[in-house]
Amino acid sequence: MLLHALLGGVIYGCYFTLIGLGLNLVFGVMRIVNLAHGDVLMLGAFAAFFLFHLAGLSPFIAAPLVMVGFFLLGLPFYYLVVPRLALAKDAEMLSLILFFGVQQIIEALAAIAFGSSERSIPGRVLGIGPFHFLGQNLSRAWVIGAAIAAGAVIALYLYLYHTRSGLLTRAVMASREEALASGIAIHRISARAFAIGLALAGLAGVFAPFMLGSVTPAMGVSVNLSAFAVIIVGSLGNPLGTVAGGLIYGIGLLLMQTYFSAWADLLPNLLLIGVLLVRPTGLLGRRVRLA
Amino acid sequence: MPRVLRDFLSVGLPVVAIFALLPLVYANQLLLFNFVLFLILAQGLNAIYGFTGYLPFGYVGFFGAGAYGFALAVMHLAAPPALALLLAGLAAVLLGMILTPLLRLSGAYFAIANLAAAQAVYQVIANPALQDITKGPYGVSLASVFAPKASYGAALLILAGVLALVAWLRHGRFGLALQAGRDDPVSAAMAGIPVVSARIIAWLISALIAGLAGGVFAWHISVFYPETAFDLSTSIFAIVFTLFGGAATLSGPIAGVILLYGLYNVIGISVPQYFQLIYGALIVGLVLFLPRGLASLLQRRGIDVP
Numbered sequence: 387m388l389l390h391a392l393l394g395g396v397i398y399g400c401y402f403t404l405i406g407l408g409l410n411l412v413f414g415v416m417r418i419v420n421l422a423h424g425d426v427l428m429l430g431a432f433a434a435f436f437l438f439h440l441a442g443l444s445p446f447i448a449a450p451l452v453m454v455g456f457f458l459l460g461l462p463f464y465y466l467v468v469p470r471l472a473l474a475k476d477a478e479m480l481s482l483i484l485f486f487g488v489q490q491i492i493e494a495l496a497a498i499a500f501g502s503s504e505r506s507i508p509g510r511v512l513g514i515g516p517f518h519f520l521g522q523n524l525s526r527a528w529v530i531g532a533a534i535a536a537g538a539v540i541a542l543y544l545y546l547y548h549t550r551s552g553l554l555t556r557a558v559m560a561s562r563e564e565a566l567a568s569g570i571a572i573h574r575i576s577a578r579a580f581a582i583g584l585a586l587a588g589l590a591g592v593f594a595p596f597m598l599g600s601v602t603p604a605m606g607v608s609v610n611l612s613a614f615a616v617i618i619v620g621s622l623g624n625p626l627g628t629v630a631g632g633l634i635y636g637i638g639l640l641l642m643q644t645y646f647s648a649w650a651d652l653l654p655n656l657l658l659i660g661v662l663l664v665r666p667t668g669l670l671g672r673r674v675r676l677a
Numbered sequence: 678m679p680r681v682l683r684d685f686l687s688v689g690l691p692v693v694a695i696f697a698l699l700p701l702v703y704a705n706q707l708l709l710f711n712f713v714l715f716l717i718l719a720q721g722l723n724a725i726y727g728f729t730g731y732l733p734f735g736y737v738g739f740f741g742a743g744a745y746g747f748a749l750a751v752m753h754l755a756a757p758p759a760l761a762l763l764l765a766g767l768a769a770v771l772l773g774m775i776l777t778p779l780l781r782l783s784g785a786y787f788a789i790a791n792l793a794a795a796q797a798v799y800q801v802i803a804n805p806a807l808q809d810i811t812k813g814p815y816g817v818s819l820a821s822v823f824a825p826k827a828s829y830g831a832a833l834l835i836l837a838g839v840l841a842l843v844a845w846l847r848h849g850r851f852g853l854a855l856q857a858g859r860d861d862p863v864s865a866a867m868a869g870i871p872v873v874s875a876r877i878i879a880w881l882i883s884a885l886i887a888g889l890a891g892g893v894f895a896w897h898i899s900v901f902y903p904e905t906a907f908d909l910s911t912s913i914f915a916i917v918f919t920l921f922g923g924a925a926t927l928s929g930p931i932a933g934v935i936l937l938y939g940l941y942n943v944i945g946i947s948v949p950q951y952f953q954l955i956y957g958a959l960i961v962g963l964v965l966f967l968p969r970g971l972a973s974l975l976q977r978r979g980i981d982v983p
């Protein structure tokens with residue numbers, strides 16, 4: 387049972403890493419708290435649901451479609467809102483309130499358009515039969531979700547550390563002012579990062595019906611709390627630090643569910659408060675920043 | 678006449694008087710009670726957000742702690758309502774003390790941690806494992822102390838006290854110290870203002886207000902579930918009302934509650950999604966175009982808004 391909980395925890399950890407990844411990228415580059423992250427994920431889940439039930443497209447085809455679509459939506463949205471926001475004195479706080487408003491709009495529109503009933507995609511579309519590993523039977527959908535998440539982390543790493551655009555992104559993360567002074571088009575870089583963040587949320591959303599259960603317009607809030615727990619435990623503002631947070635969160639959650647199931651819901655909140663109070667920079671904060 | 682008294686007499690007292698007289702001509706007392714409740718909560722949020730800049734997204738945690746403080750006092754101690762109300766305020770202040778370390782966090786981190794804290798309190802109280810104490814997810818019934826007239830009167834008294842308090846924060850020494858600490862903590866500290874302890878006091882005052890509001894809510898409603906006592910939209914409403922009217926003023930949150938909660942009752946009850954859509958758009962519009970609320974429209978023209 388312990389081994390199963392640990393393996394399940396690693397799998398869930400990978401998926402929660404994917405949930406936090408986009409949020410952390412956006413925060414790291416723009417110092418913007420995207421409180422609508424969970425609702426973007428919800429939209430991705432609904433897109434996958436409708437693409438599957440209306441057009442018969444499997445999630446593997448829906449995923450790139452959703453990512454491209456969300457990326458293209460993210461660019462104009464950035465220019466519409468963020469440059470204006472950055473002028474304000476207390477931009478970080480105002481961004482929290484602003485994206486809270488955006489979240490309310492998305493949730494309301496989704497509730498009006500889709501109704502509040504629970505939707506799901508049958509797990510068999512990802513393949514049939516469990517997955518055997520170390521003598522344990524693991525759900526095939528979980529393993530695929532985790533593999534996709536790991537792929538996304540590696541892709542983001544390659545983007546950040548092996549492309550010119552990624553180099554500029556890291557420069558903006560390190561110091562916005564100095565990046566501006568050295569002639570980097572910070573808005574173009576930031577818009578790109580913002581759109582990638584939305585695309586990653588969309589990708590997480592496509593696999594949400596398999597990993598998080600059924601999909602409703604109101605699911606965004608709890609997803610947000612998990613995502614914040616993950617990125618704060620990992621390290622805020624460092625996208626790759628999200629991996630540590632995701633794994634701790636996933637393993638913790640599965641252990642709680644196995645041994646103290648009545649109190650499992652408390653975990654993200656307690657983890658978040660605890661880490662914020664003890665190490666506001668996150669568990670990996672300092673070391674990763676120096677490296 | 679001191680400015681505290683002037684503000685209270687010109688803005689606070691008329692509001693209390695109107696809500697004291699309205700039940701004589703308007704029969705829906707529950708609606709009036711909800712208005713009074715949100716007037717209290719918006720001012721309580723104003724006390725912490727308007728005067729220190731800390732935005733507690735989990736403000737409803739104190740409200741719920743107050744509601745359950747009242748309920749537990751009535752159920753287990755058979756306390757009379759007045760004593761139970763005091764215990765409700767005490768429960769929220771205790772929670773506030775436990776959460777005081779959160780004030781070390783800044784801006785967005787504070788807001789998120791506070792939200793998580795409110796959720797954690799909710800999950801503990803609603804947990805089936807604690808059914809013997811809190812009745813868990815099945816809700817509490819306080820029919821033995823149900824007294825709508827008396828509880829409405831108590832809510833009005835609390836409102837009067839809270840309005841007086843905010844008027845004092847605006848002009849009194851302590852409130853000015855808080856505002857200095859909000860605008861520039863380093864300079865304020867150099868001028869000899871104990872910034873941290875002043876903030877903690879404001880935080881506990883704000884918790885007390887929400888706790889009293891929760892207690893009087895439990896008394897008036899008398900049957901409620903953990904989801905209603907810890908409903909996140911309570912925080913959200915209080916925040917939006919305060920921002921819309923203008924934080925750090927006495928009349929701003931009042932205007933916000935009257936206008937937006939009025940709007941909510943016209944269109945929101947039947948189709949909540951449309952109201953959610955409208956206030957979502959309102960928040961976005963406010964942040965982008967009017968971050969200091971309605972009051973700033975007048976303040977920009979040099980008019981002093983009480």
